[in-house]
Amino acid sequence: MNASPHNTVSPRTIEQVYRPLTRRTFLKGSAAAMVGVAGLMGALRPLLELEHGTVTLDELLQRHYRELKPADLRRIMDQLAAKCETEYGVHPHLRDIRPLANVEFGYALNLTRCIGCRKCAHACLQENNQSRADATDLEMSYIRVLELNKGSINLETSRTDYDHATVPAKDKFYMPVQCHQCRESPCTKVCPVQATWREPDGIVAVDYNWCIGCRYCMAACPYDARRFNYQKPTIAPAEINPNQSYLSNRIRPKGVVEKCTFCLHRTREGKYPACLEVCPTGARVFGNLRDSNSEISYILANKRVYILKEDVGTLPRFYYFFDK
Amino acid sequence: MDRPPVIFQKRLWGVALALGAGLAAMPNLPATPESTPSAPVNLPVVARPPAEQPAPGLPADAHLNKTPPRKTIGLDLVKNGWTYNCMECHKLFVAKWHYDRPMAEHRDVTLAHGNNRFCLNCHHATNRNAFVDYDGGEIAQADVVTLCAKCHGTIYRDWQAGVHGRSNGYWNAVLGPKTKLRCIQCHDPHNPKFQPMPPLAPLRYPVRAAHPPTESAAAAAPSH
Numbered sequence: 001m002n003a004s005p006h007n008t009v010s011p012r013t014i015e016q017v018y019r020p021l022t023r024r025t026f027l028k029g030s031a032a033a034m035v036g037v038a039g040l041m042g043a044l045r046p047l048l049e050l051e052h053g054t055v056t057l058d059e060l061l062q063r064h065y066r067e068l069k070p071a072d073l074r075r076i077m078d079q080l081a082a083k084c085e086t087e088y089g090v091h092p093h094l095r096d097i098r099p100l101a102n103v104e105f106g107y108a109l110n111l112t113r114c115i116g117c118r119k120c121a122h123a124c125l126q127e128n129n130q131s132r133a134d135a136t137d138l139e140m141s142y143i144r145v146l147e148l149n150k151g152s153i154n155l156e157t158s159r160t161d162y163d164h165a166t167v168p169a170k171d172k173f174y175m176p177v178q179c180h181q182c183r184e185s186p187c188t189k190v191c192p193v194q195a196t197w198r199e200p201d202g203i204v205a206v207d208y209n210w211c212i213g214c215r216y217c218m219a220a221c222p223y224d225a226r227r228f229n230y231q232k233p234t235i236a237p238a239e240i241n242p243n244q245s246y247l248s249n250r251i252r253p254k255g256v257v258e259k260c261t262f263c264l265h266r267t268r269e270g271k272y273p274a275c276l277e278v279c280p281t282g283a284r285v286f287g288n289l290r291d292s293n294s295e296i297s298y299i300l301a302n303k304r305v306y307i308l309k310e311d312v313g314t315l316p317r318f319y320y321f322f323d324k
Numbered sequence: 325m326d327r328p329p330v331i332f333q334k335r336l337w338g339v340a341l342a343l344g345a346g347l348a349a350m351p352n353l354p355a356t357p358e359s360t361p362s363a364p365v366n367l368p369v370v371a372r373p374p375a376e377q378p379a380p381g382l383p384a385d386a387h388l389n390k391t392p393p394r395k396t397i398g399l400d401l402v403k404n405g406w407t408y409n410c411m412e413c414h415k416l417f418v419a420k421w422h423y424d425r426p427m428a429e430h431r432d433v434t435l436a437h438g439n440n441r442f443c444l445n446c447h448h449a450t451n452r453n454a455f456v457d458y459d460g461g462e463i464a465q466a467d468v469v470t471l472c473a474k475c476h477g478t479i480y481r482d483w484q485a486g487v488h489g490r491s492n493g494y495w496n497a498v499l500g501p502k503t504k505l506r507c508i509q510c511h512d513p514h515n516p517k518f519q520p521m522p523p524l525a526p527l528r529y530p531v532r533a534a535h536p537p538t539e540s541a542a543a544a545a546p547s548h
Binding site (some may be wrong): 123125144164239299 | 384
C-alpha cells in the first residue's frame with residue numbers, strides 16, 4: 001500500500017510539534033517567567049504597603065466616594081484627618097461639604113481692572129494647601145496670571161514669568177486664567193475611571209483617592225487648569241490651612257491631579273473664594289448664576305463679556321468682562 | 325500776638341490746649357482721664373473717621389492678606405495721632421476758593437483729581453468735617469461715597485451692584501454679612517488714579533520655571 005501523501009510527515013514538522021527543550025527555548029521561557037513574576041510582584045506591591053501601614057485598607061480598596069454610608073464617610077474623614085496629623089503635624093477640620101440647593105456658581109473677572117499683581121495666585125497657594133515649603137517645589141497655584149500685549153487677546157505671545165518693579169507694565173494687560181468649571185467639560189469626559197465629575201452647583205471636582213494619575217484630563221483641558229502632584233506636597237505646619245474639604249483643599253497625595261474648585265470649602269458655606277478676598281483692585285466678581293439679583297448676573301446682563309476660547313465649545317462658568 | 329491761638333485735640337487724651345503765640349504744639353503733655361471730655365461744644369460733630377473702618381473680611385481668614393490698597397488713610401496730622409476734627413483749626417482759618425500762596429499745611433496733599441482744582445469742590449466751606457452736596461448742603465464724612473457719586477454716577481451704580489470695588493465676607497446674605505470697601509479705602513481722593521504696585525514673585529510653575537535648564541544642558545540640546 002502506497003503511502004498517501006497526506007500521511008507523509010517530514011522530520012522538520014515533528015521537530016516543530018514536539019519542540020525539544022533547547023538552550024534557546026529554555027532561556028526564552030525563563031525570561032518570560034521572570035517578567036511575569038516581576039509583574040505580579042508589582043501588582044501586589046500595595047499589599048506590601050498595607051502591611052507596612054503606609055496605606056490603609058480603605059485606600060487600597062478604593063470604595064467609591066458616592067457609595068459610602070454616612071458612618072463610613074465619617075470614618076474615612078477621621079482616617080484622612082489622622083493621616084494629615086501624622087504626616088504634617090496639623091489636625092485639619094476636614095469635612096465633606098455638599099452643594100447648596102438652587103445654586104450654580106459663576107465667576108467674572110474684570111480685564112480692565114486687573115493689574116497683574118499675582119496676589120490671587122499666591123492666596124490660592126495659601127488657601128488650598130499647595131506644596132511650597134521646599135525651594136525646589138513647584139508652586140502649583142490654580143491661577144496663572146498671563147501678561148498680554150495690548151491690542152488683542154493673543155495667548156501665544158503671553159507670558160507668566162514677568163517680573164517688573166511695578167505693575168501694570170506699559171502697553172500690557174493681564175489675564176488670570178484658572179479652571180472655568182465648564183458646562184461641557186472635556187476633562188470629565190476623558191477620565192477613564194470617573195474620578196472627576198461635575199457637581200450640581202457647577203464645580204468640577206476630583207476625588208483624589210480615586211484618581212489614578214493618568215493625566216488625560218490635563219491633556220484635554222483647553223485652559224491648562226489642572227495640576228499634577230509629581231511629589232508629595234511639602235508644607236510647613238504653620239502654613240497649613242486647617243479649614244479643609246474632601247473635594248477641595250485637603251492635602252493631596254502624590255500622583256493625583258488637582259484643580260481649582262472655586263474654593264468650594266468656602267463658597268459652599270457662603271463665603272467668597274480666597275482669590276477674590278485678596279484682589280486689591282476688586283477685579284473679581286463671584287456669585288450665584290441662578291439668582292437674578294446676584295453680582296454675577298449683573299455682569300452678564302450689563303457688561304461686555306468675553307469668554308476665553310469660546311470656539312472650543314466648553315461653555316465655561318468663568319467670564320471675563322471689560323469696563324470703562 | 326502775631327498769630328491767633330490754635331486749639332488742638334489729642335485723640336487719646338482728649339485734651340484741648342490753647343497755645344499762645346510762639347509756642348510749639350506739644351502733644352505729649354500730661355494726660356487727663358477720658359471721663360472729662362473737654363472738646364469745644366460748638367464744633368460740628370465728626371462722623372466715624374474713615375481710618376477706623378472695620379477690617380475687611382472675616383477674622384478666620386487671617387492667612388489671607390486683605391489689606392485695602394490704600395493702607396494709610398488721613399492727613400499727616402491724623403497719622404501723628406491728632407483727631408479728624410478739622411474744625412478745630414478751620415473754625416479759625418476761613419475757607420477761600422483761591423489761595424495766592426502755597427499752602428503751609430497739608431503739604432502731603434497732591435491734588436490731581438481731574439478738573440477739581442479747589443478744596444471747596446468737595447470740602448464744605450463752613451464745616452470742614454463734612455463734604456459739600458449739590459445744593460450746598462453737607463455730606464457727612466462717613467457718607468463719602470455719596471460725595472464721589474455726585475460725579476461718578478456709573479461707577480457708583482456698579483459699586484452698589486457689588487461689581488466695582490472689592491467685597492469681602494459672604495456672597496450669600498442669608499449665611500453671613502458682607503463688607504464692601506468704600507471709595508477712599510482704595511483711591512486717594514486727592515489723587516484717585518490707582519497707583520502701580522510691586523507684583524508678588526513669579527510662581528515656580530510650570531516645571532521649566534521651577535527648574536530652568538542649566539547653560540551646559542541648554543548648549544547640549546539640539547537647536548532648531
